[in-house]
Amino acid sequence: MSVAVKQSPLFNDRKSFKRSRPSWVDDGNEDRRQKTPSKVTGLSPNSHLKSPKKARKSLNGFTGPSKIEDSGRASVNVSKPLQIQEQRSKLPIAKGKEALIREFRENDVTVLLGETGSGKTTQVPQYLLESGLAGDGIIAVTQPRKVAATSLAARVATEQNVNLGSSVGYSVRFDERFSPETRIKYMTDGMIVRELMSDSLLSKYSVVIVDEAHERSLRTDLLIANLKTILRQRNNIQDVKGKGKVKGNASNPLKVIIMSATLDAEKFGLFFEGAKILYVQGRQHPVKIYHSSQGQVDYVDAAMRTFFQIHTDYPPGDVLIFLPGQEDIESLEKTIQIYSNQLPHDHMLVLTCPMYASQAAGQNSKVFHPTPPNTRKCILATNIAETSITIPGVKYVIDTGKCKEKRYLARNTGGGFDTLLIRDITQSSAMQRAGRAGREGAGHCFRLYTEDAFKAMALSAEPEIMRCSLSSSLLQLKCLGQDLETLDLMDQPADESMKSSLIVLFLLGALDREKEITSVGRQMAAFPLEPVYSRAVIASTEYGCTQEVLDIVSVLSASSKLFVESSEQRDAVSEARQKFRHVCGDHLTILNVVKAYQEIAQSESKSGRKEWCRRHFLNERALLEANDIRDQLRQTCQRLGIDHRVSCGEKDDPVIQSLGHGLALNMALLQPDGFYKQAIGQSVVKIHPSSTLCDKKTPAIIYDELVYTNQIYARGVSKIPKSFILTFGTLKLQS
DNA sequence: GAGCACTGC
Known part of the structure; x- marks a missing residue:
């Protein structure tokens, strides 16, 4: 989304600003719980909760x-x-x-x-x-x-x-x-x-x-x-x-x-x-909650106006704005900076701090530094500030009521990919966000949605089991002699989702026609990896490239991203990337990085390695985490009697072939229009711009995952021989 | 030409 920067600055005319700002309804919903423990009844008498109302009353607020x-x-x-x-x-x-x-x-x-x-x-x-x-x-x-x-x-x-x-x-x-x-x-x-x-x-x-x-x-x-x-x-x-x-x-x-x-x-x-x-009962300072009197169409613009309303009308104290993603954060940061520069010179300064997970570590730490004098910190954050990170000094929260949610669309419903889309938050999430204003003292929370909208929100998030791919869990359960269909779960996942994971595990050879676990399946379950990657590791024993495949899948299963993004130094980033780029695509590019890092690690000190990573725009945390994962995978290999040292040297084919066994369902063929069509499945996809193969017109590809945002993107892409698809075409017939 | 947040003997 883009926010049009208004031609006439709001602050040349206070009145027009007042008119344009959202109007607030004070719902009288101030939290009146005591913060001193003396009045707290630790446990309500005869504490069987009679109805949810009671809990709701006590929990009212945040x-x-x-x-x-x-x-x-x-x-x-x-x-x-x-x-x-x-x-x-x-x-x-x-x-x-x-x-x-x-x-x-x-x-x-x-x-x-x-x-x-x-x-x-x-x-x-x-x-x-x-x-x-x-x-x-x-x-x-x-x-x-x-x-x-x-x-x-x-x-x-x-x-x-x-x-x-x-x-x-x-x-x-x-x-x-x-x-x-x-x-x-x-x-x-x-x-x-x-x-x-x-x-x-x-x-x-x-x-x-x-x-x-x-x-x-x-x-x-x-x-x-x-x-x-x-x-x-x-x-x-x-x-x-x-x-x-x-x-x-x-x-x-x-x-x-x-x-x-x-x-x-x-x-x-x-x-x-x-x-x-x-x-x-808990201990939390009171937070006064305001709902906007009408719904806000453009939540980024509304957040901007609300921020300046706080900045001009309310006493000092930092502001935390919850936004769904990086794009909105960057756009709002720009507009806030533009307008705050136009404030009268005697006015408090504004320091903006964007915060999201994929941001380089040093950038995120800025929010923890004490706010300079005569300054108001404005933290623009994703959900990362809701549970994972607590920011000191926040007195005001602006809640857009939006977040991004990853949701798996089952293969047999025409999907087989994740969606990552903006949606409304839940009531418990809204309370959690509001509570972030009351950590150190009384605070204020401005909700950019009406009280009715709040009441219409789901109470709490849909359980993850309803929203994600189940193949990994199903494989684990099969090892325990259990099954998703018979397990007494609090919420049962959709039939399509369970069927989809059965198909995936069957095609990977982890389950047989009777849905029983195979010996390959047992071996796969021993690895702390997604089934697609554990399958690739097992295939690597046939192709003699276990070392290389372990190097790659450990980076792929690390939680932090390998490549650091920096929108300001785009040219320098792409030049640094060029060094590692492999014609076969992203998997072997990763292998090049791992090999280069290992070489550096031999000669360089800890600080030297760090500097090398910084220079090449690589996230060392990802490489270190990948090292840990690889050690763990090697141990698993040892237990299973797999020699993890077997290497194919400089050869590319064995690595791609092994990965292909795991990513057998993730193959696509180039169409005349430049899009790709799944070899198994109906989706038409595009190579993600972050891939080394983007715009390369490679005839046949494998990919790590599909994510639907604006369109369906394939991420983590490698070139494969077309003949490879034929091999797996027979697999398709079997099913 | 684009990246919610977590996690695994």
């Missing part, structure tokens, strides 16, 4: 999950254990400690609703440990994100006055600190789902606490489904006619605590039939 802050107060001086214990006892949850322990003792499953700052994530595991409720087992606390798991563990170790890794530890990918004496273990949900594959009853855990359950990540959902089954088995629960559930004696019972911060906690309660629902 709350939300917040990982690191929940643990909280990391900035507080933690050097003296006595002070720590005092802080612990002052947390809102502390008042309800005894009641909580009683409830945990009496119930197998508890759903604990807690607001930001209640301290539930750090305190509940300690209560369980200190009260002896965990027996001899380990208390697992799962988190959707790695940073949350590690920083929470560090905080709790400090509170327990023990070394991290002793009685309190953590386990996330590539990083773990725990020992045989570890009793409280913070871990990512992906990690515990992986553990299911070797211990399907999770028998070493006596309590599993699922934190941030409302986020409904794919792995959280799979974990919750498995926990329900495990509970029946370990707690010896049986259905007896007329009596309902009857508990027998159990030698190693399990307790499950679901922690959530949303409005729809009842769903968890219903899923775990008869689970007790408890509510803990």
